[in-house]
Amino acid sequence: MIQELNKHYGSQFELALIEEINQVATFMEVDAGEDLIKPGQYIKSMPLLLDGSIKILRPDEEGDELLLYHLERGDTCAMTMTCCLGTTKSEIHAVTETSVKLLMIPVGKMEEWSRKYRTWRNFVMNSYHERLMEMLESIDNIAFNNMDERLENYLLDKVKILNSKHIHITHKEIAADLHTSRVVISRLLKKMENNSQIKLHRSFIEML
Amino acid sequence: MIQELNKHYGSQFELALIEEINQVATFMEVDAGEDLIKPGQYIKSMPLLLDGSIKILRPDEEGDELLLYHLERGDTCAMTMTCCLGTTKSEIHAVTETSVKLLMIPVGKMEEWSRKYRTWRNFVMNSYHERLMEMLESIDNIAFNNMDERLENYLLDKVKILNSKHIHITHKEIAADLHTSRVVISRLLKKMENNSQIKLHRSFIEML
DNA sequence: TCACTCCTGTAACAAGGGTTACATAAATAC
DNA sequence: GTATTTATGTAACCCTTGTTACAGGAGTGA
Numbered sequence: 001m002i003q004e005l006n007k008h009y010g011s012q013f014e015l016a017l018i019e020e021i022n023q024v025a026t027f028m029e030v031d032a033g034e035d036l037i038k039p040g041q042y043i044k045s046m047p048l049l050l051d052g053s054i055k056i057l058r059p060d061e062e063g064d065e066l067l068l069y070h071l072e073r074g075d076t077c078a079m080t081m082t083c084c085l086g087t088t089k090s091e092i093h094a095v096t097e098t099s100v101k102l103l104m105i106p107v108g109k110m111e112e113w114s115r116k117y118r119t120w121r122n123f124v125m126n127s128y129h130e131r132l133m134e135m136l137e138s139i140d141n142i143a144f145n146n147m148d149e150r151l152e153n154y155l156l157d158k159v160k161i162l163n164s165k166h167i168h169i170t171h172k173e174i175a176a177d178l179h180t181s182r183v184v185i186s187r188l189l190k191k192m193e194n195n196s197q198i199k200l201h202r203s204f205i206e207m208l
Numbered sequence: 209m210i211q212e213l214n215k216h217y218g219s220q221f222e223l224a225l226i227e228e229i230n231q232v233a234t235f236m237e238v239d240a241g242e243d244l245i246k247p248g249q250y251i252k253s254m255p256l257l258l259d260g261s262i263k264i265l266r267p268d269e270e271g272d273e274l275l276l277y278h279l280e281r282g283d284t285c286a287m288t289m290t291c292c293l294g295t296t297k298s299e300i301h302a303v304t305e306t307s308v309k310l311l312m313i314p315v316g317k318m319e320e321w322s323r324k325y326r327t328w329r330n331f332v333m334n335s336y337h338e339r340l341m342e343m344l345e346s347i348d349n350i351a352f353n354n355m356d357e358r359l360e361n362y363l364l365d366k367v368k369i370l371n372s373k374h375i376h377i378t379h380k381e382i383a384a385d386l387h388t389s390r391v392v393i394s395r396l397l398k399k400m401e402n403n404s405q406i407k408l409h410r411s412f413i414e415m416l
Numbered sequence: 417t418c419a420c421t422c423c424t425g426t427a428a429c430a431a432g433g434g435t436t437a438c439a440t441a442a443a444t445a446c
Numbered sequence: 447g448t449a450t451t452t453a454t455g456t457a458a459c460c461c462t463t464g465t466t467a468c469a470g471g472a473g474t475g476a
Contacts, residue, residue: 058344060352068347078340081333091344114322114329121322121329125289128336132286135343136266136299139276143350143387144268147463170423179351181464186424202423202472355433378453389434394454410442410453 004050004101008074017117021048025103030096037080037094045104049075052100053161057093060179065093066142067154067177069134070161078131081110081124097161148188150178155198155207165207212258212309216282225325229256233311238304245288245302253312257283260308261369265301268387273301274350275362275385277342278369286339289318289332305369356396358386363406363415373415 002022010018025048030036032052037043039059051073057065071077071094079092113120141150154174158167171189175182189205192198199206210230218226233256238244240260245251247267259281265273279285279302287300321328349358362382366375379397383390397413400406407414 058347058351060348066347066351078336081337091341111326111329115326118319118323121319125332128286128340129289131340132336132343133299135340135347139266139274139343139347139350140268142347143266143274172423182424183426183465184463187426187463190425200424380453390454391435391456392433395433395456398455408454 005103008050009048012123013119014117017113017120020109020113021103021105024109025105028102028104030100030102032096032098034096035093036096037077037090037092039090039093041090043080043090045106046080046110047077048103048105049073050101050103052102053097054100055095055097055177057095057177058091059093064179065176066179068092068138069131070097070157072161075130076123076127078128081127147178147180147184148191151185151188152192152197154178155205159207166204167207168204170203213311216258217256220331221327222325225321225328228317228321229311229313232317233313236310236312238308238310240304240306242304243301244304245285245298245300247298247301249298251288251298253314254288254318255285256311256313257281258309258311260310261305262308263303263305263385265303265385266299267301272387273384274387276300276346277339278305278365280369283338284331284335286336289335355386355388355392356399359393359396360400360405362386363413367415374412375415376412378411 002018005018005022009021013021026045036047036054049071054071054077056068056071056077056079058068059065077094079090110124114124141153145153151174154177155167158169159165171185172182174189175185178185189198189200193200196208198208210226213226213230217229221229234253244255244262257279262279262285264276264279264285264287266276267273285302287298318332322332349361353361359382362385363375366377367373379393380390383393386393397406397408401408404416406416
């Protein structure tokens with residue numbers, strides 16, 4: 001675990017902090033497609049993402065959802081941080097997009113490390129900032145783009161996360177993430193195929 | 209100034225911090241409708257809002273904007289905080305909604321106070337958390353609500369901020385904040401009037 | 417093999433919201 | 447006063463998106 005820690009955080013955390021993390025953190029490995037945090041759940045520890053990708057979804061009143069952004073290696077969940085501190089319920093839904101490796105930090109350490117380590121304070125601040133920026137991007141996408149542009153961005157994002165031009169996903173799943181209907185997605189994907197941007201197969205999409 | 213400080217922050221900041229703020233902060237009073245931060249601008253000091261209301265807007269590529277949320281007394285601008293630290297350009301546009309009183313804190317003090325004062329750390333964390341929550345609310349509104357609901361929420365928000373049922377605003381200004389067209393707003397407002405929710409006048413709206 | 421479920425394609429239609437155009441009335445400038 | 451600008455009301459139209467319905471193909475299980 002200490003190697004993983006050094007690999008992803010060694011450059012930004014001082015040695016003493018790395019050692020403290022190593023002592024108190026719990027290592028976890030989770031398969032793709034698992035729930036990490038459900039909306040309404042109370043949160044008891046804070047995750048540091050070592051490897052893989054997590055998608056953060058916002059539920060509406062009817063139980064449908066909207067994809068907000070992805071967490072990648074080296075990220076942490078800003079929502080979780082204050083939910084931890086304030087013992088409020090989670091406002092979001094976190095699902096593993098790939099298999100992930102993560103460290104769980106006990107809540108109590110957060111304040112202590114904020115006092116002791118400048119690098120930890122910077123890390124927390126940067127995390128908040130990055131999350132705010134991703135929320136802004138998300139708002140841009142929803143408010144300023146049509147569904148065809150949103151779909152295109154979505155697919156490009158998938159390529160980056162999965163590091164492959166073959167995306168194994170159904171139209172229905174895409175529709176759920178973009179908070180629209182399956183028919184709309186099928187229609188737009190067909191248009192992209194006619195436009196030679198992609199090739200459609202059963203349950204997977206090939207980016208060209 | 210020290211009275212204002214104590215009034216709004218006395219309960220959450222320790223005395224020594226209040227005194228430090230009093231020593232280094234610059235007091236400012238700004239009229240309604242003024243630009244505080246323009247998109248792309250570099251930010252050199254961090255605002256603490258003592259009184260009044262500030263609206264935070266997100267620009268699109270064409271120069272149109274979308275209202276994200278309001279800052280009220282006791283708030284600070286989370287965007288600004290990290291823009292200060294990271295010396296990045298502002299991603300947002302801040303405009304005074306009413307006349308405001310604010311304190312400008314030199315950037316350099318932020319890190320120092322984060323080290324020294326637990327209450328300051330909590331304040332900064334809470335600010336980030338509140339801003340994330342307001343962004344979420346904003347996303348809910350844009351993604352899950354139709355324009356008529358968004359308009360209704362907008363008007364209710366105005367009532368709260370202005371503390372009056374008489375809203376002095378034109379349809380064009382509302383359209384700009386909601387990133388839609390004047391005709392759409394006029395149409396929906398007329399529907400609300402027929403529905404006895406509001407009464408329309410030239411350049412102002414009466415909530416019933 | 418047969419039944420069933422899941423995934424995709426497509427048509428037809430409805431609704432929301434954006435656009436253009438024009439008319440009228442109130443405010444302002446001269 | 448008149449001319450001009452600004453705010454509003456409204457009609458007609460179109461495009462995007464959402465909805466319903468149905469068909470056929472692919473996979474799965476008995």
